[in-house]
Amino acid sequence: MSRLQPRSSAFNLLPLRQVLLVSRPALWVNTLGVAVTGLWLSGQLWNMSAGWLLLLVYLSLPFNLLIYGLNDFSDMAEDARSERKGGWQGARLRSGEENSLLWLILALNLPFLLALAWLLSPAAYGVLLLCAGLFAAYSLRPLRFKTRPFLDGLSNVAYALPLLIPALMVGAAVPALACAALCAYAVGKHAFDAVQDIPADADAHTRTVATTLGAPGAARYALAWFALAGALLWPLSPLSSSALWLVCGGMALRLLRRPTSEQAARLYPLSIVSPWIVGAVSGVQLVYVLAKG
Known part of the structure; x- marks a missing residue:
């Protein structure tokens, strides 16, 4: 056998x-x-x-x-x-x-x-x-x-x-400007999402941007990248830029007010849907453009 x-x-x-x-x-x-x-x-x-x-x-x-x-x-x-x-x-x-x-x-x-x-x-x-x-x-x-x-x-x-x-x-x-905005958004989102993993990463002796900066520093770091992403996106779509600042900048500010891994975990679902929200705003503009021919 x-x-x-x-x-x-x-x-x-x-x-x-x-x-x-x-x-x-x-x-x-x-x-x-x-x-x-x-x-x-x-x-x-x-x-x-x-x-x-x-x-x-x-x-x-x-x-x-x-x-x-x-x-x-x-x-x-x-x-x-x-x-x-x-x-x-x-x-x-x-x-x-x-x-x-x-x-x-x-x-x-x-x-x-x-x-x-x-x-x-x-x-x-x-x-x-x-x-x-x-x-x-x-x-x-x-x-x-x-x-x-x-x-x-x-x-x-x-x-x-x-x-x-x-x-x-x-x-x-x-689309260099759009790509640059997405790059900035991706860097900021990574830092934001990494905050919730600080305890597990620290226990495993894994150094990340979040364990290095700590929760408050990582929140400020993410906020700076989200601000840059919105600024780069503004010439292409002020509405999409505003949505990015409101959603992503807002969640980074909420984390900055209570900079803990537990708060980051509570905000993580919003981080997950943030591309959907900003994408939906952009999609509405796409539909409008197509309807106008």
Whole structure:
């Protein structure tokens, strides 16, 4: 009987629920929404090709599994101490699931990356690879930017870079100002979200921007980046800029008034929906523009 048993659990399938928890569907908007915005800005939103559809599919489950799966793989010690893991805010990997997760990430990402290499232009594909590389470097050694204060947040500009892919693909003007605003927003949001993990990260001796600055300093740091993001967005859309200042600046100010990891955890649901709120405001403007022809 022993000869019939597998030598390792590398090929055991993870339950679908666990796969979805790892990929965090509530956060898919951070990749899909940015790409859709890029399609809109480049005039390709209503000119969908097979390449665009494949890119959007890739930026859903496969790409987010890469982002958060590698993160959960590297953060098993911290996640074991975090009360918020094991539910909608992210998975808590069980012992023996690591190999299965890594194989699944590889199996879901490689085919898409190979196909997109043929469908995207070299510049667009280079940006996609840069995004994947930054997210991998955030979680994996030897770089593991998560443990390098300030680099941890700055590497999160990878969330903004898919905005450039459609323009690079069709030779349209690159939305540099919009991309810069999204970069600033991503850095600020990372710092804000990291505050709730200060106790778990400190117990695991993991240095982050939040453990380095402390809750008050991280709140001020996030507020500064949100202020910059709104300022960069203002020339493009004062309404979207105001929404960003109101929602993101407001939650940073609330954290600054009570700078604790518990307060950050209470505000985290608002942080999760902040892209949806600002995106909805931008979407209303899009519908208005389309209605006006």
